[in-house]
Amino acid sequence: MSLSTRAQHSAVEAPPGMPSRLDGELLEVSMGPQHPSTHGVFRMNVALEGEVVRRLKPVFGYLHRNHEKIGENTSYLGSMPYTDRLDYICSMSNNWGYALSVEKLAGIEVPERAEYLRVILAELTRLVNHASLLGFLLSDMGAWGTPLMYAFRERENILDLFESLSGSRMMCDYMRFGGCRCDLPPGWMERARKVVDGFPHFLDEFEQLITGNEILIARTQEVGKLSAELAISAGITGPGLRASGVNYDLRKVDGYGFYPRFKFRVPLGEHGDCYDRLMMRVLELRETLGILRQAMDDLPAGPIMNPKVKIRAFKPPVGEAYGRIEAPKGELGFYLISDGSGNPYRYRVRPPSLINLTVLEDMCLGHTVADVMVILGSIDIVMGEVDR
Amino acid sequence: MASAPPIDEGLRSELQKQGIWVTSMQELYNWGRRNSIWPLQFGLACCAIEMIATAASRYDLARFGGEVFRPSPRQADLMIVAGTVTKKMAPQIVRLYNQMPDPKYVISMGACAISGGPFKQGYNVLKGIDRYIPVDVYIPGCPPRPEALLHAFMELQRKIDGQKLTGTGKAAFLDKTVPSEFPVPAFGAHDLEPPANADVFHPPKIERH
Numbered sequence: 402m403s404l405s406t407r408a409q410h411s412a413v414e415a416p417p418g419m420p421s422r423l424d425g426e427l428l429e430v431s432m433g434p435q436h437p438s439t440h441g442v443f444r445m446n447v448a449l450e451g452e453v454v455r456r457l458k459p460v461f462g463y464l465h466r467n468h469e470k471i472g473e474n475t476s477y478l479g480s481m482p483y484t485d486r487l488d489y490i491c492s493m494s495n496n497w498g499y500a501l502s503v504e505k506l507a508g509i510e511v512p513e514r515a516e517y518l519r520v521i522l523a524e525l526t527r528l529v530n531h532a533s534l535l536g537f538l539l540s541d542m543g544a545w546g547t548p549l550m551y552a553f554r555e556r557e558n559i560l561d562l563f564e565s566l567s568g569s570r571m572m573c574d575y576m577r578f579g580g581c582r583c584d585l586p587p588g589w590m591e592r593a594r595k596v597v598d599g600f601p602h603f604l605d606e607f608e609q610l611i612t613g614n615e616i617l618i619a620r621t622q623e624v625g626k627l628s629a630e631l632a633i634s635a636g637i638t639g640p641g642l643r644a645s646g647v648n649y650d651l652r653k654v655d656g657y658g659f660y661p662r663f664k665f666r667v668p669l670g671e672h673g674d675c676y677d678r679l680m681m682r683v684l685e686l687r688e689t690l691g692i693l694r695q696a697m698d699d700l701p702a703g704p705i706m707n708p709k710v711k712i713r714a715f716k717p718p719v720g721e722a723y724g725r726i727e728a729p730k731g732e733l734g735f736y737l738i739s740d741g742s743g744n745p746y747r748y749r750v751r752p753p754s755l756i757n758l759t760v761l762e763d764m765c766l767g768h769t770v771a772d773v774m775v776i777l778g779s780i781d782i783v784m785g786e787v788d789r
Numbered sequence: 790m791a792s793a794p795p796i797d798e799g800l801r802s803e804l805q806k807q808g809i810w811v812t813s814m815q816e817l818y819n820w821g822r823r824n825s826i827w828p829l830q831f832g833l834a835c836c837a838i839e840m841i842a843t844a845a846s847r848y849d850l851a852r853f854g855g856e857v858f859r860p861s862p863r864q865a866d867l868m869i870v871a872g873t874v875t876k877k878m879a880p881q882i883v884r885l886y887n888q889m890p891d892p893k894y895v896i897s898m899g900a901c902a903i904s905g906g907p908f909k910q911g912y913n914v915l916k917g918i919d920r921y922i923p924v925d926v927y928i929p930g931c932p933p934r935p936e937a938l939l940h941a942f943m944e945l946q947r948k949i950d951g952q953k954l955t956g957t958g959k960a961a962f963l964d965k966t967v968p969s970e971f972p973v974p975a976f977g978a979h980d981l982e983p984p985a986n987a988d989v990f991h992p993p994k995i996e997r998h
């Protein structure tokens with residue numbers, strides 16, 4: 402832990418309605434940017450009274466990589482590999498979000514097979530993301546190593562699929578506007594089926610290890626509650642919102658891609674605490690497996706790329722478009738303004754991680770400093786997306 | 790790179806048959822250090838995920854004695870700079886490096902840490918961490934595969950194996966004239982001040998004919 406501590410004096414009042422244990426003196430602790438549980442380079446300035454959090458101020462920008470500025474200075478195709486590096490655990494869904502907004506901007510049709518492939522790959526990405534998140538979150542709670550090893554074992558199987566398809570484990574750069582880059586290599590589908598069929602075993606095992614675990618329950622239930630009203634007014638999306646009981650999933654609401662063709666349920670939480678957010682991931686994993694099976698069964702033959710699209714020297718008409726998808730972390734949107742030239746005039750990313758992080762202080766107030774890490778972990782952030 | 794063995798090899802193997810193991814202080818010291826490198830648990834960006842994957846079940850960094858990731862720089866021997874170094878983060882990295890006890894090593898993992906990588910044109914991205922701290926092993930890639938990180942680890946072990954404890958050319962951390970801490974850059978009017986540490990950063994001279 403990199404802690405630099407400094408007492409804060411008269412500027413801070415004793416918190417109202419709270420019997421003060423330290424004469425209202427707060428201790429300011431700076432957690433991060435080098436911290437094992439901040440999921441990257443993120444810093445929080447926490448004002449503590451004893452062990453209880455009284456105020457919390459996030460400090461961003463340690464990974465600001467000028468993503469949007471670079472996007473405005475490069476061609477539409479050139480931004481595609483950069484989107485891989487936004488939320489670097491889920492490169493496939495980022496590709497899809499960006500491709501979707503360019504397709505909206507230029508009015509491009511996508512062949513059926515490509516749409517199916519996109520669903521399969523995005524849902525595989527969801528498996529990777531949620532499995533890794535469960536591992537990371539349990540590490541944050543002190544279950545050092547073991548759950549993460551289990552999760553990464555599954556992740557490796559899926560990354561093998563990505564690698565044989567796109568040539569890269571993490572930075573797939575696979576989708577294009579108007580379709581996908583290349584077709585499945587021989588034998589891919591059988592291997593993918595094997596991975597999908599083996600996944601419930603991991604899930605059962607994992608669930609058995611965590612759901613009834615007393616320590617986990619003590620550390621997550623009633624911790625970091627988020628009310629549905631606050632979640633809606635703060636613009637929270639993804640599993641965090643659904644854990645508070647709000648039925649909002651872009652796959653159902655927008656019905657982009659071919660999602661309306663698949664049967665799946667949207668799991669909802671009740672309490673909006675860390676436990677619900679954690680279980681939301683487990684339940685979503687099960688639904689995801691269902692979508693994957695249906696998509697794999699129905700995958701049609703045909704082209705994977707719209708032949709009319711010139712992806713090089715691509716010049717969309719003047720206009721603007723906002724495309725959004727349900728990324729594993731929430732609503733991932735790309736907003737593009739075109740002035741008819743080869744690069745976008747304005748390129749803006751709506752990152753779910755950043756917007757879900759805005760309620761961090763509300764969720765942490767009144768909890769102990771050790772809970773901050775659990776709450777942060779349950780939001781599921783990736784700094785590449787927060788700072789861009 | 791390794792220096793000539795101080796003991797006659799024939800004699801050594803003869804003694805070994807008798808159950809006597811003869812070695813030099815230097816060999817013993819390097820052997821011990823090489824097989825228990827504790828890295829700093831410190832990820833910056835995408836490459837850090839591959840670093841975690843290297844430590845996880847399939848690639849298992851523990852085979853090389855490097856699985857003990859320490860969250861505190863005070864307990865770490867090796868800093869793996871895994872990810873994009875921004876100008877806001879660079880001072881913290883130099884400070885962390887300064888806080889690590891000697892002997893210490895740096896692996897620069899991925900294109901970003903080496904040169905800024907895909908984000909080199911960005912106004913906020915440092916063009917390589919070797920401007921401020923000395924780097925022992927560079928691994929290119931975006932991100933490098935876990936195998937590449939393992940390779941870097943083995944290269945580092947080779948380097949440690951070749952270190953001398955005494956005499957001329959002894960290891961840098963034993964040489965009192967070699968600094969082990971470097972000035973922490975600060976944000977100036979436009980950019981980091983200084984833009985590079987001249988004692989550390991030796992860019993190649995490009996000759997045009």
Ligand code: SF4
Pocket residue numbers: 486834835836871872873898899900901902906907930931932933
């Ligand atoms: S080298 Fe590539 S993978 Fe590594 S941090 Fe930079 S952009 Fe990410």
